[in-house]
Amino acid sequence: MRACLRDRRLGRNFRQVGSEAEFAAAEPLDPRRQAFWDTERWSLLWLEPPEHTRIRKLVAAAFTPRSVEALREPSHELAREHLPGGDFDLLRDYAQPYSIAVICRLLGVPTDRARDLLDWSHAMVKMYELDTSDAQAEAATRAAAEFREYVLALAEERRREPQDDLVTRLVEAQVDGRHLSEPEIVSTIIVLLNAGHEATVNTLGNGVLALLRHRRQWERLLAGEVEPAAAVEESIRWDPPLQLFERWVLEDGVELAGRPVPRGAKVALLFGAANRDPRVFDDPDGFDVGRGNAAEHIGFGGGIHVCIGAPLARIELEAALRALVERAPGLALAGEPRRNRAFVIWGLESLEVTV
């Protein structure tokens, strides 16, 4: 898996090297969904070099380790503020509002639009699934158009009146004398929000469910025997929130695991399976928060598309789990959790708990 992620003969996109006719499995982009594809056009996730290299440098210049580190303390505060008492749905009442609040803080947008951001993000990520319905595609397209308008207005505001936030830094970032264009800013902010929010929320849902079903592991956290940060890594390894990413074979002569794979083929990379590789992890199906090498999981990907938000995700998830450990030691399941009906973005629909 790691070798595939690093292999430059495999790409997220093929349009820089060939036509749709040559890449037989490619479905032509549906023109009715143009507004959606416009917002994806400059998303890091879909770009390949040299465009990817340029945009990633600009995003990295704005999304610096220092700006992420500055969110550590606010994340702890926000986690404590958002943690409800009594019975609650861990996803709807804690993980989602908390994660949106952290992202609003990062982007520098007021939380009064948090509901819209959440709805847009939910609607848009349905496009990444394998069985998106027409109604979902239409909702995603509407959401994309609204999200775009919102981002353009926000970027314009920050251009006029700069603040200490990510949107301002993206507007101002320069590499080789070039700024991000408006469509590039729109795609970048949208991917940061959508990629970041959904994966983080589902990690928390999947991880807390695993902890509550393996009570001994939860108790190790309560006893201080294992740090929440380590439990976050094991959660991402054991039940990752993103299960599938695809790559196109861009060249002739590619062999994967000893098998020839022709140019134009599409390869599915299954992250959940790779994270249970017995060559890397002892007792790979066991959930063990004290596992020494859990952080060797592939959950954040690898190669040029490696998750740019991983340092933020780690800070955010550690703070959320720590708040639960410190403030809700009696946490227990209060009902049967419901899985969402998606595969790529893997998580729960609801996780009813009681403190």
Ligand code: HEM
């Ligand atoms: C536990 C949480 C997260 C997980 C498991 C995760 C996982 C991933 C993975 C596997 C990729 C690579 C996709 C590929 O190879 O095709 C990726 C890329 C990306 N992630 Fe994350 N992510 C998480 C959180 C975040 C956060 C918090 C942000 C931003 C605020 C973020 C932003 C991105 C972006 C922008 C990319 C595209 C990078 C590129 O293509 O150059 N992610 N993520």
